[in-house]
Amino acid sequence: MTRVMVVDDHPMWREGVARELAEEGYEVVATVGEGGQAVRVAAAARPDVVVLDLQLPDLSGVEVIHGLLAAYPTTRILVLSASGEQQDVLDAVKAGATGYLLKSAARSEFLDAVRRTADGDTVFTPGLAGLVLGEYRRLAAAPAPADEPPRLTDRETEVLRLVAKGLSYKQIAERLVVSHRTVQNHVQNTLHKLQLHNRVELVRYAIEQGLDDRE
Amino acid sequence: MTAVARGPARPGTEEFEVPLWRALAVFRIAALSYAAVRVAQNFRHYDHPVLSWVVIGVMAGWTALTIYGYRQPRWRRWPLLIADLAVTAACLLVSPAILGPNGLQLGIANIPVAWIASPVLAWAISGGRRRGVIAAIIMGICDLISFSSYNGASLDSPVLLILAGLAVGHVARLSVEAQERLQRATELDAANRERERLARGIHDSVLQVLALVQRRGTELGGEAAELGRLAGEQQAALRTLVGSGPAVPPDGDVDLRTVLGRYASGTVSLATPAHPVAVPATVADELTLAVGAALANVAQHCATGTRAWVLVEKEDSSVLVTIRDDGPGIPPGRLDEAAAAGRLGVAQSIKGRIRDLGGSVAYASTPGQGTEVELRVPA
Numbered sequence: 001m002t003r004v005m006v007v008d009d010h011p012m013w014r015e016g017v018a019r020e021l022a023e024e025g026y027e028v029v030a031t032v033g034e035g036g037q038a039v040r041v042a043a044a045a046r047p048d049v050v051v052l053d054l055q056l057p058d059l060s061g062v063e064v065i066h067g068l069l070a071a072y073p074t075t076r077i078l079v080l081s082a083s084g085e086q087q088d089v090l091d092a093v094k095a096g097a098t099g100y101l102l103k104s105a106a107r108s109e110f111l112d113a114v115r116r117t118a119d120g121d122t123v124f125t126p127g128l129a130g131l132v133l134g135e136y137r138r139l140a141a142a143p144a145p146a147d148e149p150p151r152l153t154d155r156e157t158e159v160l161r162l163v164a165k166g167l168s169y170k171q172i173a174e175r176l177v178v179s180h181r182t183v184q185n186h187v188q189n190t191l192h193k194l195q196l197h198n199r200v201e202l203v204r205y206a207i208e209q210g211l212d213d214r215e
Numbered sequence: 216m217t218a219v220a221r222g223p224a225r226p227g228t229e230e231f232e233v234p235l236w237r238a239l240a241v242f243r244i245a246a247l248s249y250a251a252v253r254v255a256q257n258f259r260h261y262d263h264p265v266l267s268w269v270v271i272g273v274m275a276g277w278t279a280l281t282i283y284g285y286r287q288p289r290w291r292r293w294p295l296l297i298a299d300l301a302v303t304a305a306c307l308l309v310s311p312a313i314l315g316p317n318g319l320q321l322g323i324a325n326i327p328v329a330w331i332a333s334p335v336l337a338w339a340i341s342g343g344r345r346r347g348v349i350a351a352i353i354m355g356i357c358d359l360i361s362f363s364s365y366n367g368a369s370l371d372s373p374v375l376l377i378l379a380g381l382a383v384g385h386v387a388r389l390s391v392e393a394q395e396r397l398q399r400a401t402e403l404d405a406a407n408r409e410r411e412r413l414a415r416g417i418h419d420s421v422l423q424v425l426a427l428v429q430r431r432g433t434e435l436g437g438e439a440a441e442l443g444r445l446a447g448e449q450q451a452a453l454r455t456l457v458g459s460g461p462a463v464p465p466d467g468d469v470d471l472r473t474v475l476g477r478y479a480s481g482t483v484s485l486a487t488p489a490h491p492v493a494v495p496a497t498v499a500d501e502l503t504l505a506v507g508a509a510l511a512n513v514a515q516h517c518a519t520g521t522r523a524w525v526l527v528e529k530e531d532s533s534v535l536v537t538i539r540d541d542g543p544g545i546p547p548g549r550l551d552e553a554a555a556a557g558r559l560g561v562a563q564s565i566k567g568r569i570r571d572l573g574g575s576v577a578y579a580s581t582p583g584q585g586t587e588v589e590l591r592v593p594a
Contacts, residue, residue: 010423016430055419082422083415084454086489103426104450104481107434126486126524133528134488141531164486165539166524171584 002118005030005047007038007064008080009057013103017051017080017110024111035059039067047075049118052097054081054088061088065095078117080110090131093191094198099123122188129164132190133157139197150193159186231394235340235387236291239333240282246330247271247278253328262315270306270313270326277302278330281337291341299334300350304357307331311361325361335376339384347380347387418453425450447481455479469499471527471534477503478510478525487527494534494594501568502536502592508565509538509588517542533574534594539587544580565590 004026008014011033018028030045032038035056042050050068054061065077078099079092089100099117101110102125113123124132136157139149152160155176162172169183176183251271258264281299284290310325325331331354339347355373362369425446432443455476471492472485479485494502506525513523521542528535565588566576574592581587 010420010427013423013427016427055416082426082450082454083419085415086487090489102454103423104429104447107430126484126526128486130486130526130528131489133486134490137529138488138490161526161528161537164524164526165537165587166484166522166541167539167584175581175584 001027003027003029003048005045005050007032008053009033035064039071042068042071050075050077052077052079054079061092062095065097069096076117078113086131094194096195100125100128121184122191124163124187126164126166129160133160150197156186156190160190231390236285239336243278243333247274250328250330263313266313267326274306296338299337303331303334307357307361332379335380336383339380340387343388344381344384347384348377351376351380422450451480468493469496471499474499474503483523485525492527492529498572498592501572505565505568505590513540533591536590539585541585544586
């Protein structure tokens with residue numbers, strides 16, 4: 001049975017989501033309202049999927065995601081956001097979340113997203129696809145990049161643009177005459193490259209800071 | 216830190232005076248060197264040549280002491296300022312006695328020459344124009360006294376001193392005010408950020424509740440579903456308001472994300488980069504109207520509840536806006552037919568607008584996957 005942890009500071013929302021998940025046959029292993037607490041219980045609760053609200057009272061979304069992945073690296077994080085604050089969402093997926101959904105999504109969409117996240121798929125909204133496309137363009141256009149910025153292949157760009165225009169993976173597969181799995185892989189790759197680049201940048205930053213401190 | 220304000224300098228502004236004090240130190244050394252050169256050239260004609268070197272020595276010592284003293288903010292107070300004025304005045308007032316009538320006939324006014332301006336400048340830096348002028352008047356009177364003992368008074372030096380005191384005092388006051396303004400702006404900025412952060416939290420909880428109402432309402436059905444639908448619409452409106460963040464593109468330009476945000480709703484989803492897509496205001500207006508026309512077209516020709524997606528992309532030299540709907544699509548040739556029949560609704564309002572901007576419009580329709588309108592304008 002898939003183990004799910006729900007992290008949300010809004011009690012009604014938290015309980016509602018937990019109930020829906022339980023009704024659908026998921027094992028809700030923890031429901032918590034704070035980021036710090038989520039990070040503390042993650043190792044013991046061992047959730048396959050964390051349904052995470054980005055706006056928590058104590059920690060930023062990125063901090064919680066880093067904490068969760070450090071505590072239990074195999075967990076997959078599905079971000080739910082009410083406000084859809086663009087930079088927050090982009091930072092969250094760069095930090096390692098593999099799915100994103102607006103809270104206004106219908107119950108069926110939500111349950112589908114949890115199922116796909118548990119399967120290891122990436123869950124993109126059209127809005128997130130637009131953000132990721134924009135981020136690749138920003139990195140490519142950045143003046144004097146420290147190293148080779150990550151690039152999308154033509155096919156990946158094509159797939160992302162179709163996602164951003166609201167096509168389902170099934171529709172994209174039909175249009176490009178490829179398998180559903182191939183579409184899924186392309187989307188996943190776009191995210192992985194961005195996350196990898198982000199980790200490299202973080203390490204570089206840490207090294208630079210460390211060297212500065214020693215001076 | 217003491218709460219007593221010294222002249223215009225309030226706590227935290229001392230930093231900004233540092234360059235002025237440094238400039239004064241340079242002036243003192245330069246003026247001292249000039250005075251020493253003058254004495255070296257002329258001391259044989261003086262009544263008391265040895266004493267003239269003693270005065271130069273005192274000036275050198277005092278220059279060193281004041282350069283050190285004024286470097287410490289806590290020393291820039293009345294005792295040092297008054298002592299500065301007194302020592303300088305003394306060097307000036309003993310000059311006639313040392314030079315004697317012979318010295319004065321060589322056209323030498325006094326031993327310190329321009330060095331007497333240093334306390335005036337010090338007062339001006341520490342307290343602004345008024346203090347600078349007071350010091351200039353005191354020093355000017357001393358200059359008149361020393362001069363008048365021989366050949367009457369000349370107002371040249373006092374006037375120069377007063378002007379120097381005024382000018383430097385003014386600059387000192389300006390720099391301190393600029394610093395204070397900068398500090399106030401920084402504080403205001405911090406306060407705004409904090410307010411923004413709080414507002415974000417509030418918006419988020421409102422959105423949470425709206426999402427909950429929408430979700431439960433839809434599940435319950437009937438009248439509750441209608442309430443849920445209303446909550447959903449408000450959610451979309453509020454989300455666009457807060458979602459795009461405070462980033463403002465450079466002057467004259469408009470962030471396309473913000474202006475197109477008005478179209479986001481329960482049925483229209485907007486995908487944009489996370490950073491501003493800056494375009495000139497005229498381009499933004501035309502694009503907004505064109506997108507509006509395309510969406511109106513969807514509403515007019517497709518069944519209610521047809522969803523639409525707007526994708527905004529910034530490429531190297533152009534901005535690309537794509538509008539897709541999941542309606543039945545436009546049969547091939549339909550647009551040309553309409554144009555031929557004189558019903559130019561879509562063609563005119565969209566194609567015309569975009570062509571005027573030097574851009575292009577492309578229509579595409581895939582059976583079962585709705586219609587796409589691609590607007591590309593140079594940017």
